[in-house]
Amino acid sequence: MEIHDLLSADGVIANLKANSKKQALQELAARAARITGLHERQIFDTLLERERLGTTGVGNGIAIPHGRLGGLNKLHGLFARVERPIDFDSIDEMPVDLMFLLLAPESAGADHLKALARVSRLLRDKTMCEKLRGADGADAIFALLTDTPASHAA
Numbered sequence: 001m002e003i004h005d006l007l008s009a010d011g012v013i014a015n016l017k018a019n020s021k022k023q024a025l026q027e028l029a030a031r032a033a034r035i036t037g038l039h040e041r042q043i044f045d046t047l048l049e050r051e052r053l054g055t056t057g058v059g060n061g062i063a064i065p066h067g068r069l070g071g072l073n074k075l076h077g078l079f080a081r082v083e084r085p086i087d088f089d090s091i092d093e094m095p096v097d098l099m100f101l102l103l104a105p106e107s108a109g110a111d112h113l114k115a116l117a118r119v120s121r122l123l124r125d126k127t128m129c130e131k132l133r134g135a136d137g138a139d140a141i142f143a144l145l146t147d148t149p150a151s152h153a154a
Contacts, residue, residue: 001114002146011078013079013138021057028065032078032103036071037071050065056088058123060126062123062129063098064100064123065099075105078101081098
């Protein structure tokens with residue numbers, strides 16, 4: 001599973017304006033609703049429910065909010081670079097400025113876990129995160145996220 005399987009160009013937000021974790025999740029839910037066709041409130045409630053189980057702020061300025069939803073027929077990803085870092089109750093207590101939202105069908109099972117692992121591996125790469133933080137807009141961010149090592153094999 002690769003990032004380009006999860007993310008489309010319209011799923012990238014280069015400068016998310018949010019002052020809190022809740023506001024960031026609301027903005028992501030609104031964009032995800034346009035992409036998935038699901039109701040924004042359903043997505044937001046699913047994300048909040050997951051956050052109650054434990055933060056998805058994984059450290060180093062990164063959050064990977066995620067959830068499973070009925071009505072989806074495939075995995076969907078959204079990426080946002082937050083304009084000003086926000087408190088996300090992260091495990092390292094550092095504010096978050098990079099977020100990758102992952103939405104999966106209720107029946108996704110192992111595919112959901114594989115996608116989470118792939119996103120996590122990508123965002124653990126400090127060089128990649130530096131590039132994402134310095135990228136010049138949504139198109140550049142999308143290119144960075146979907147440029148897989150396999151594409152360099154030619």
